[in-house]
Amino acid sequence: MTANTDTAERHAPASSETPVTADQMIARAEAMVPELIERQAETEARGFYAEDTHERFARNGFYRILVPRRYGGHELGIDTFFRVCVTLARGCGSTGWMFGLGTSHGQVAASIFGERAQEEMFAGGDFICPGTAIPRGTAVPAAGGGWTVNGTWPYCSGSPYGTHFMGHAMLPAEDGKPPTQLLFVAPRSQWERLDDWGQQLGMRGSGSHGITMENVHIPPHLGLPGVQLVQYDATAGTPGRTLHGNPEYGGGPLSFINFLNCSIMVGMAQGALDAYEHLLRERTTLVPPVVPRYLDPDYQVWYGEAVGMIGTAEAALMNGVQQWHDAAVRGPSAVTPDLDLRLSAISRHVATIAWSAVDQIILPTAGSSAIKHGERLERVWRDLSTLRTHAGLSILLPTIAMRELAKSVVS
Template sequence: MTANMNTAELDLPPLPEPGLTPARVIARAEAMVPELIERQAEVEERGFYAEDIHERFARNGFYRILVPRRYGGYEFAVETFLRVSMTLVRGCSSTGWMYSLGASHALMAATMFDERAQAELFSGGDFVCPSTAVPSGSAVPAAGGGWTVNGTWSYCSGAPYGTHFMAHALMPGEGGSPPSTLLFVAPRRQWARLDDWGQLLGLRGSGSHSITMENSHIPDHLAQPGVRIVEHDATSGTPGRTLHGNPEYGGTLHAFISLLNCSMAVGMARGALDAYEDLLRDRTTLAPPMVPRYQDPDYQLWYSDAFGMIGTAEAALLNAIQQWHHVAAQGPAAATRESDLRLSAICRQAANLCWEAMGQYIIPTAGSSALRHGERLERVWRDMSTLRTHAGLSVLLPTVALRGLARTLAR
């Protein structure tokens, strides 16, 4: 992400590591993969990654990748962030998911909120903001301004180390009209994390706890009535594009969410393929002649088909990221709902390729022993199965979003 504005006249805060580059931050993620693999069991047992991993993520600059330079962030490209996410997921799905869905919302905050809000939100440098797109709870006007918010929101990935919380509450309708939504961001002191995560089939260590708020006051500058992230319209420009002079703070947000979900699928599939490669080296065929599986013609074909499908999915993802950046760089008018949904449709098919590679080739031919409790492949299979139940990726994207894409043809 390269800002277009001249920052020479700004009194920019010092960076924790001035010489950090996108290549270096990605390399740091890659270097952590072996340890993340080894610690998957403890992450699932705890329900979230450990404090020392959290501290290392902070030292590595992971929590500042998308934070604007104006506020002490690195303001690296969306591609850098998604490559880091995909890499961490390859090592441990739960860890990568929890990190990604916590740190990714820096882009939304830097895109949608004004200068006063951003100066407050990013004042700590590191930004970890769990969020959920499903409206819940209630928001009513508060005496003296702002909003009083109450409610509980589930599936708030990243909650254990969250510095903020971004969600949608329901405002009462007037004159018999249905309620509308209030997008808001609450600092950590305004909410509590419930101890209710870890009992699902997969992603048990993703820190996707519920968050609850009781009579929390949200000031007007941290609230946007009638706004939903997945329906955000950037065609008239955004506060972030104006403030930072950076087109990536003016891109389509539904597509970014789809890119993020797709990077989770590709990372998981890469992790499964890694485990499958180890299996082909370590185990022999089931019938004579007994040879290492990587020497067997059938296993060679199964592996290569899976490799090709996952590689195709990754290539489609990386190209879609470049398309997203290109649309943003063209200017606000290019960030249309059509472009948003077209990229989301690509992400859906790329994620499907990952699922099919695992379901058609890796899992059936790995053998039941590879799916014993605690095996790496067993855990990734559970995690991918849980990803398939994600409402945005598996319910709303293939129905509401794709129908919306087709309707744009009539315009």
């Protein structure tokens, strides 16, 4: 079942805006934070952010931050993109996640797909491409070339306003070898969004609906057989680095994805800190001497600890992003799988610190009245708790990625 909110056809083919700076883009995101806070309840009830919010994002140029300039994008880089993600998540975690997961694949598409594919994918200007790294369904070679794809992919965040979908399907085994994966991109006309999101504990407004495809033809230029996104090796260079002359279109994909996940956690932790600061100003201590909480030495310590932890998480995130950028500038040989894993390890601890600041300091000392249904802190805690169950953050990153990092160093 689909809703009637899909708006891919209404996107302008190219931006007529005067080139915008990174600071201007971040300021536009900051200006939207009060509105996103105010509309959190309706976003949860709907299951995704409102169409007028989506249209404002489009006018602000958010959907073009990672799109190459040659296709009407702003090409502002991942630093700006992640700062916008942090800022939007500070206002509403669901909105930040839906935006980030829907838009981030512009970086992937501009990096690893060829020129013909990019001309098609970015023809609409705005690029919103939900995706999943978990392979589902099947891809069978088609008679005239390309593949016929069938399957259903859950948790496709950003799908309500998606212009494309990026997924993995299993190719049949050949010559006694195990089956491989096909990484593909399908335009909006080739898939349906399911009405299957909104009942989770948190992140209810993240637009993480499932996507289904039936007998869809994927032409050769929109499919990459044998490619698994998080294992993509960029050390030999990428089509995007060559095509656009921008080294960031040749950076490590695994750490980029982990930076994205952690940027939303940092933003939500900042939102929790904002709510906590409000409580310190508005509420008093429980026992004499009864004073505003912000004047109490214990609350001052707790607040200072939370500020330091969340600031540390943000600093580590942005330092990791800078290392990622510097390696890309040095050249393909510097974008090693080892570096990708090391930066992913930083991401793991960014997420842990952000979560700990909220779960161990802010939430226990805020009091039970601060987590009544509908309170901002209650919603942030639910969103963070749910994001902690994301397979990439809770299972794959702490286990497989850390083992592979150790093996790459001590083997």
